[in-house]
Amino acid sequence: MNQQEIKAEIRRLAQERNALLLAHNYQRDEIQEIADITGDSLGLSMEAARTDKDVIVFCGVHFMAESAAILAPEKIVLLPRPDAGCPMADMVTPEGLRQLKARHPGVPVVTYVNSSAAVKAESDICCTSANAIKVVNSLDAAEVILVPDRNLGRYIAGHTDKVCHFWEGYCPTHERLQVADVERAKKDYPEAVFMAHPECHPDILAMADHICSTSGMYDYVRTSADRQFIVGTEAGILYRLRRENPDREFILPTSRLICPNMKLTSLEDVLHSLQTLSPEITVPADVREKARTALDRMLAVPRD
Template sequence: MRKEINSLKEQKNAIILAHNYQVAEVQDIADFTGDSLELARKAATLDNDVIVFCGVDFMAETAAILSPDKAVLLPAAEANCPMADMISAGELRVLKERFPDAAVVCYVNTTAEVKAESDICCTSSNAVKVVESLDEDRIIFVPDKNLGSYVSRFSDKEILPWEGFCFVHDRITPQDVKEARNLHPEAEVLVHPECRAEVIDLADGVYSTSGMIRHVCSSPGKEFIIGTEIGILHRMKKECPQKTCYPLSSQAICTNMKKTDLNKVYNSLKDLTPQVVVPEEIADRARKAIIRMLEVR
């Protein structure tokens, strides 16, 4: 299967992008694996004719918006992000009417329609920088209340969060942290900023997924408790084999991220389906918010 995929990839001038939460065999077949910001930057610079996006729907939409001249495929067409579905463009328009002096920052984990209604996008790795880059003192932050709460720790701006959340990170509890520390007392605890505030308070560090990998590989420490979706442990083992990483919660599994497999990647490349297409009027407006994010350094 791997040989067939590589052959098709060469025939069709395709590249495979995979999120850090994908299953091991999909990460291994990918040309590039990363977090949402890294994947967005990569999608904006590719020369390939076809992008096979191993992730969830909003990620493929973002790639299609940034590369409108390319065929963007989502092998698992049913892989969605529940948090992205927690706010609609209509609900955001109501918020904008209620707070006309506020800038809208939308997490990249949103639909194209929501991005089109936003001033700028952000990811978990650059959310603080994005908020601080704005002139407005009041920020409508959608949809993740936990990431919004995390940003407010580092900003004097008024953050108006939506009540969305990532079910994988939101269900991690302080008790999970305490139990993990008891099992591995020498390990450093790293958590994702989508976690609840009371979990973040107990952690040693807060990072995006790729930020966690960089920290683990560069840290003098030898043991780490990883507070995010467990798919990341595969990449950590590959890139930092001398370190030992434990999941903060064995239940931290995103079922949608696990819907992609090698068979779906093969069929997607063979038939060039399912293709993700964003209507031009929405894509043009959403692109401005994404590009503005990519320009923040």
């Protein structure tokens, strides 16, 4: 089958299986094109929880499918590429987190959703890159432990009076963005606005005109009067930015902003997953219940 035939068969099978196709903002263009919904990891998991579909095909990485399985345990959650992991999520283990908690007894753990279910289960509350500051400031505590992203942690620390203890994890993709890359892009496009994801290094964030999550970037561009944007996050976001804003120009400051794990999922993988209803992602009940508590506490924090 050619690509168009594969896409048509995926859509046919999705209807037959009563399946919802979810694709993260960093997925390949053709994967985002066939998805029912594109978005960030938590937003997609919440879509999985509220849908009446029986099957969730999550085109993303492992921790995202786990989050969907936590929030929608009654559904079949499929991850077309089970080898699609997240290096940052892998940088923290439940055992390591327990050791850190022992060094700071009684200090609440705020864990980024980019983490395994087992790490979420060791946490008090979760956060996203969009709501991290609000979540931390909602806690009645003078200190917090921030896991696993040191860059997001330092960004949070700049917007709270609380003492912050960081886990030294990071996103290898965002870490590859260098000051020289941004300086070059700003020189080449002097009128462009530089948007940066808080997973970027603090030196990069200091250069940003606007710091926000991927969903925040879509919203920011939609309401901005500017015409050019330097985009400081993974290249996959360009697909939707360009589709939704054909009259704007988006500049990637370096070709190194590619997450290899996010690019693993192919149309063939999605088709095979629907044909076989595998690989299925499940979370043990005891882990799921504890992790769900951390996610529910986050969702209970009032939004703007």
